[in-house]
Amino acid sequence: MEITSLDNAKIKYLEKLKQKKYRDSEKLFLIEDEHLVNEALKLGVVKEIYTTNKELSFDVPTIYITDKIIHKLSEQDSGAKLIAVCKELEKRDIKGNILVLDRLQDPGNLGTIIRSAVAFNFDTIVLSNDSVDLYNPKVIRSSEGMLFHLNIMRTDIVEFLKNLDKKYIKITTSVQDGEDIGEYKDSLVAIVIGNEGRGVSPEVSALCDKKVHIRMSNKCESLNASISASILMYEVYHG
């Protein structure tokens, strides 16, 4: 199949998926470029592929489009060569260590955290309802496609923590004081990372069993949220 008009209904539909509200209602999202599309194909979540390169073919429906159309659909100034429509990730059972993100706002931070979670074997990420959208193109790009390897859910994290299996130690983070994460190397943990400016909300913090702190020079007030999350996951993994 080939599409050459920007006014084509399919193209108009894809454009809408750039907005969170349409991604949510359609349960679909867009990804760009070979590396990401290959990761998604491996996981079987690709619905269809749009490309300007007529020599490419895939095991999913492939639609050939013009440079003008792909430029319109792409988030990159330079335009992509390949865009895929993916099905929203399905919730899976919770197992292994969990990272809970309380009002995380920066898409680059979320993407980076997803990459570190895969590196350090955290299987589940729980996003609070008011965190940045998982399917934001910047999140997907900075995750380097690693989002397909995790169980990621968006929910009310207060309810989530209240109902979490008692075998998990719920850990909040503090820039002032707390224990060393090394204490929990051999435990099953749910670590909460807070908002970039405001940290973990008091309501969420109150639901946690323990508080940890990353020791650092007093010249520095705090670390970037993706750095704190990654160091804590690294420490648990290397235990």
Added chain:
Amino acid sequence: MEITSLDNAKIKYLEKLKQKKYRDSEKLFLIEDEHLVNEALKLGVVKEIYTTNKELSFDVPTIYITDKIIHKLSEQDSGAKLIAVCKELEKRDIKGNILVLDRLQDPGNLGTIIRSAVAFNFDTIVLSNDSVDLYNPKVIRSSEGMLFHLNIMRTDIVEFLKNLDKKYIKITTSVQDGEDIGEYKDSLVAIVIGNEGRGVSPEVSALCDKKVHIRMSNKCESLNASISASILMYEVYHG
């Protein structure tokens, strides 16, 4: 002093400082917002301050400007309240642990690395000539003003590593294999972090004494550059 016209020569001059070539030739750069300006004032690097708030006064020349002017000068869509002209940081003597950045490109990564370097007592950052500009507004913002606490230089890192005092162990990083950074906890180190996509260049890697690797799941190819840098500095600091 008060300026109300966008055509004022001083304002035209400040606008030029948004470009790297003028920052380099004038040896000046701009910072925005109270938190950053306060950090810079403490360090004595502020030349003058521009603000829309006539109730503010400082120990450096303060120029009152209109909303329209500050909106033109600010990098933020919402506009700043306060902009300061700062003198480029001066090179200091090299002491303590060193982080060398080989062709680092992302401004957010550099800012985040600067913040972690202060947290984990790395005193010097050496940027290769082709790395992102230290005075890029996104670098300054994501460093949270921590750039004022470090000795940061831009130079030919091949020459730098060749001439570095022999008491330093020069360490390169690899995503495939290498030793654990824990081996060098009690040493004085110069750790090289490479470009986001391409890693450390072979010429730079060849000048290093040791190679370290952060152990991770084989599902993940590599970590974000700011995460690798921060974990290695964290490990050396916590040794």
